[in-house]
Amino acid sequence: MKHITIDDIAHEAGVSKSTVSRVISRPNLVKEKTRKQVLSIIEKYSYTPNVLAQGLAGMPTKNIGVVVDEFPNNFYIDMADGIDSVITANNYTFQVMSSRWRPERELAGIRSMIKNRVDGILIAPVSADSPAVMELKRFGVPFVLMNCQSADPAVSFVSCDNYKGGALLAEYFNTLEHEQIIIVSVFDHESVRGRIRGFEEHLKTGTVRVTRYSNAKTYQDGYDIAPLVAESDSIKTKKTSLFVTNDYVAIGFITRFLEMGITIPAQAAIAGFDDIRISTLCRIPLTTVSQSVYDMGRISARALLEQIQHGKTEPVRHLMEPRLIVRESTSKSGGEKKGHKTP
Amino acid sequence: MKHITIDDIAHEAGVSKSTVSRVISRPNLVKEKTRKQVLSIIEKYSYTPNVLAQGLAGMPTKNIGVVVDEFPNNFYIDMADGIDSVITANNYTFQVMSSRWRPERELAGIRSMIKNRVDGILIAPVSADSPAVMELKRFGVPFVLMNCQSADPAVSFVSCDNYKGGALLAEYFNTLEHEQIIIVSVFDHESVRGRIRGFEEHLKTGTVRVTRYSNAKTYQDGYDIAPLVAESDSIKTKKTSLFVTNDYVAIGFITRFLEMGITIPAQAAIAGFDDIRISTLCRIPLTTVSQSVYDMGRISARALLEQIQHGKTEPVRHLMEPRLIVRESTSKSGGEKKGHKTP
DNA sequence: CTGTTAGCGCATTCAG
DNA sequence: CTGAATGCGCTAACAG
Numbered sequence: 147m148k149h150i151t152i153d154d155i156a157h158e159a160g161v162s163k164s165t166v167s168r169v170i171s172r173p174n175l176v177k178e179k180t181r182k183q184v185l186s187i188i189e190k191y192s193y194t195p196n197v198l199a200q201g202l203a204g205m206p207t208k209n210i211g212v213v214v215d216e217f218p219n220n221f222y223i224d225m226a227d228g229i230d231s232v233i234t235a236n237n238y239t240f241q242v243m244s245s246r247w248r249p250e251r252e253l254a255g256i257r258s259m260i261k262n263r264v265d266g267i268l269i270a271p272v273s274a275d276s277p278a279v280m281e282l283k284r285f286g287v288p289f290v291l292m293n294c295q296s297a298d299p300a301v302s303f304v305s306c307d308n309y310k311g312g313a314l315l316a317e318y319f320n321t322l323e324h325e326q327i328i329i330v331s332v333f334d335h336e337s338v339r340g341r342i343r344g345f346e347e348h349l350k351t352g353t354v355r356v357t358r359y360s361n362a363k364t365y366q367d368g369y370d371i372a373p374l375v376a377e378s379d380s381i382k383t384k385k386t387s388l389f390v391t392n393d394y395v396a397i398g399f400i401t402r403f404l405e406m407g408i409t410i411p412a413q414a415a416i417a418g419f420d421d422i423r424i425s426t427l428c429r430i431p432l433t434t435v436s437q438s439v440y441d442m443g444r445i446s447a448r449a450l451l452e453q454i455q456h457g458k459t460e461p462v463r464h465l466m467e468p469r470l471i472v473r474e475s476t477s478k479s480g481g482e483k484k485g486h487k488t489p
Numbered sequence: 490m491k492h493i494t495i496d497d498i499a500h501e502a503g504v505s506k507s508t509v510s511r512v513i514s515r516p517n518l519v520k521e522k523t524r525k526q527v528l529s530i531i532e533k534y535s536y537t538p539n540v541l542a543q544g545l546a547g548m549p550t551k552n553i554g555v556v557v558d559e560f561p562n563n564f565y566i567d568m569a570d571g572i573d574s575v576i577t578a579n580n581y582t583f584q585v586m587s588s589r590w591r592p593e594r595e596l597a598g599i600r601s602m603i604k605n606r607v608d609g610i611l612i613a614p615v616s617a618d619s620p621a622v623m624e625l626k627r628f629g630v631p632f633v634l635m636n637c638q639s640a641d642p643a644v645s646f647v648s649c650d651n652y653k654g655g656a657l658l659a660e661y662f663n664t665l666e667h668e669q670i671i672i673v674s675v676f677d678h679e680s681v682r683g684r685i686r687g688f689e690e691h692l693k694t695g696t697v698r699v700t701r702y703s704n705a706k707t708y709q710d711g712y713d714i715a716p717l718v719a720e721s722d723s724i725k726t727k728k729t730s731l732f733v734t735n736d737y738v739a740i741g742f743i744t745r746f747l748e749m750g751i752t753i754p755a756q757a758a759i760a761g762f763d764d765i766r767i768s769t770l771c772r773i774p775l776t777t778v779s780q781s782v783y784d785m786g787r788i789s790a791r792a793l794l795e796q797i798q799h800g801k802t803e804p805v806r807h808l809m810e811p812r813l814i815v816r817e818s819t820s821k822s823g824g825e826k827k828g829h830k831t832p
Numbered sequence: 833c834t835g836t837t838a839g840c841g842c843a844t845t846c847a848g
Numbered sequence: 849c850t851g852a853a854t855g856c857g858c859t860a861a862c863a864g
Binding site: 161162163164165168175176177180199201202203204 | 849850851852855856857858
Binding site: 492546 | 857858859
């Protein structure tokens with residue numbers, strides 16, 4: 147339990163600790179013979195420098211912070227996996243925390259990570275100008291936004307081209323038959339607004355459309371809201387196409403509609419956004435816009451490491467390409483049969 | 490970017506740094522007047538102690554390490570959420586990493602966390618006696634195993650009572666009609682073995698049963714294996730009940746069976762284990778054994794904090810209560826209609 | 833009650 | 849090429 151220190155090594159090797167330190171960080175400055183000698187006893191005790199001490203002495207901690215909105219969100223696992231893949235390959239470690247969509251929690255989170263002297267921060271922020279992001283700028287810690295674009299040209303972000311995704315879906319909706327289109331805006335976030343703008347601006351003119359705002363994040367929320375929407379927009383009598391701007395909520399709609407005796411897609415066609423794992427496996431496979439969250443994690447992590455290791459570089463402002471995936475929730479014949487994205 | 494230090498505060502407050510230190514950690518040892526004085530200027534610069542320095546000086550880092558098998562596993566998100574809830578409530582932070590089921594990665598992982606001087610480790614190990622767990626014991630770092638029981642009476646763990654879960658399912662299977670029972674053992678892990686033992690030991694004697702071993706972890710694996718099993722055990726002609734020991738794989742089976750024209754549950758009844766979010770939403774809702782992974786995370790985290798804060802206590806050896814959930818994959822009528830666990 | 837002193841483990845000048 | 853000295857920021861005795 148007693149951690150072995152550089153002094154122990156130096157002592158046993160009969161050299162000074164400076165030499166041990168060099169053997170580790172700049173081996174070529176040490177004569178081969180002594181180097182091997184020191185190395186062997188480092189091996190013997192499988193000694194590794196105390197990271198805290200290194201950090202105190204001004205070295206990078208090789209630890210980065212990750213702040214996400216919430217864990218119970220399929221978004222996060224793929225993101226984490228992507229981040230993990232590049233982070234550990236570079237011998238970094240990362241801490242995580244969730245903001246639960248609360249700006250104060252988010253702020254407290256990045257503060258705590260800064261206290262821990264992380265070398266940089268990856269954050270899927272509540273908004274592009276949340277207090278946390280402001281603090282990050284003020285502080286000068288390297289950071290990159292995930293799943294959120296920023297108007298500030300100096301900040302790096304990696305997000306999906308939500309606008310384009312919305313557009314893709316609109317163009318597809320233009321080919322559908324219906325008497326009205328309903329947009330259910332799940333919650334207020336930059337990414338969601340982008341989807342809606344893209345969608346609305348590409349819809350055939352003259353289409354009857356209505357937009358419903360809600361603050362829905364979960365399956366259950368969709369399940370609960372569905373009847374209200376069905377009622378106020380008389381879905382039972384008007385053939386309708388719905389764009390629910392997030393898969394989880396969309397699936398809640400589908401489940402509830404089916405229970406209400408509304409047939410899908412005949413009576414109501416429903417599309418979501420994100421292409422989470424469940425979307426292809428649920429009762430009525432969901433038409434949606436797919437984005438590779440795993441890649442989003444990878445790219446963000448790479449951008450951050452780049453920024454950390456090579457100092458100030460150009461900010462990375464990257465938009466992932468969205469992809470329309472038509473499944474049975476909008477098209478009877480539609481969709482793939484197998485070979486879905488492995489959930 | 491220049492972090493402000495205790496010296497800065499002491500200087501500006503006109504006291505020594507010991508006093509500042511006391512104001513923070515043992516305020517009652519400081520005269521009210523000077524305390525307020527110091528406090529005000531701490532506020533002014535929103536100073537917080539450098540955690541690295543504190544750590545070096547022997548204080549706990551209030552950072553714990555979490556090692557999971559893999560992220561793209563619904564298991565992990567709920568666990569992380571549970572852990573997060575208690576960890577952040579106690580002002581701790583946590584780092585995560587995934588072993589990807591590789592003992593070397595797992596070992597490297599815990600080593601790296603120990604290097605980072607975490608106060609304790611939460612680990613869902615590849616096995617109860619993997620090299621990583623051995624190292625943990627050797628090292629004397631507080632740790633608790635998740636989703637895995639240990640034979641060593643000294644080690645703490647929080648897992649599901651898998652044996653009992655298997656038993657519950659067996660007793661239910663005893664009420665089903667079929668000509669044979671097939672157990673598909675998804676992969677070799679202590680938790681899975683427990684399920685199978687419980688299941689086998691509670692099956693009605695005389696039942697025709699066969700066990701298939703595979704190394705399947707994903708939906709896709711199940712999808713791929715299904716036809717082989719169907720073939721070798723002539724499922725098309727013999728009414729069969731299957732216990733696939735993990736939901737993801739079970740859902741793969743269902744999908745493939747349906748594609749092959751095998752009706753469920755009429756021709757083949759299928760049950761899984763875990764009750765992941767998808768299980769209630771997929772084409773044919775899955776009968777399964779539910780365990781609260783969120784609680785598993787909470788309880789483990791609490792146990793660890795207990796161990797860290799109050800030193801050596803009795804090891805915590807906790808088994809979560811499993812719950813049988815009957816849905817349509819085994820019972821036509823069966824299952825809930827709504828009010829599922831919110832995915 | 834408060835200031836002084838001495839590490840904690842390591843990297844980094846600066847001499848030799 | 850290598851050793852001795854200094855500082856990183858903070859806590860913990862130990863004196864006043």
